[in-house]
Amino acid sequence: MELQILTLHLLDSMPYTNAVVHESQRLGNIAPFNLPRLTTRDTTLAGFHLPEGTILISSLTAVLSDRNDWETPDVFSPEHFLQDGQFRKKEAFLPFTAGKRVCSGEQLARAELFLLFAALFQRFTFQAPKDMKFNLQVKMGLTTSPHSAGKILPHFSELLSFRVDDALSTVHTSPNVSASSIPVSH
Numbered sequence: 769m770e771l772q773i774l775t776l777h778l779l780d781s782m783p784y785t786n787a788v789v790h791e792s793q794r795l796g797n798i799a800p801f802n803l804p805r806l807t808t809r810d811t812t813l814a815g816f817h818l819p820e821g822t823i824l825i826s827s828l829t830a831v832l833s834d835r836n837d838w839e840t841p842d843v844f845s846p847e848h849f850l851q852d853g854q855f856r857k858k859e860a861f862l863p864f865t866a867g868k869r870v871c872s873g874e875q876l877a878r879a880e881l882f883l884l885f886a887a888l889f890q891r892f893t894f895q896a897p898k899d900m901k902f903n904l905q906v907k908m909g910l911t912t913s914p915h916s917a918g919k920i921l922p923h924f925s926e927l928l929s930f931r932v933d934d935a936l937s938t939v940h941t942s943p944n945v946s947a948s949s950i951p952v953s954h
């Protein structure tokens with residue numbers, strides 16, 4: 769079967785894939801506390817007095833899991849972004865937040881997420897390894913990462929010790945290099 773070359777122009781004609789990527793970001797919620805803010809002067813916000821110098825930590829989880837906006841907030845459901853088979857935008861979809869300090873990589877990230885995942889879904893079928901159950905537990909940090917990642921992916925610390933120039937020389941000198949030659953922790 770000949771595979772269609774993916775471009776961003778196809779986004780509108782692939783509502784389900786688009787919805788899956790959005791729902792992954794909603795439930796993935798990788799920056800649950802946004803970035804902290806500091807009031808630069810005395811401020812009143814939603815009736816609360818905030819003196820100058822107050823640190824504010826907002827909750828994107830509250831927005832991405834609000835029962836008023838998402839029918840089944842705790843369930844992975846691309847239907848959150850679909851209506852009559854068409855993609856529907858949701859104002860409460862704010863993983864990049866909004867306003868003056870909105871993520872400046874938003875457009876790049878959105879484009880890459882669509883192109884990468886659409887290409888992967890086009891070529892592969894994904895399933896959990898035998899006897900492995902995935903869950904939605906996360907390791908908490910400024911950003912979150914999957915709790916079970918260590919079982920299937922190298923730990924971040926191992927990635928750090930995997931020198932980039934070693935990796936590049938391997939790729940250049942060995943045309944048969946494959947994913948299995950990259951160290952993986954079990």
Ligand code: HEM
Nearest residue numbers: 798799802803863864865866869870871872873874876877
């Ligand atoms: C899925 C991917 C990403 C997510 C969910 C994400 C999310 C966020 C969030 C929540 C913020 C805080 C915004 C705020 O303070 O209101 C932020 C800030 C920022 N992001 Fe991203 N981001 C992503 C990818 C990227 C990429 C790919 C880049 C750069 C190429 C990038 C660059 C930045 C920068 C520079 C800021 C600071 C903006 C500022 O303070 O003015 N992000 N991002």
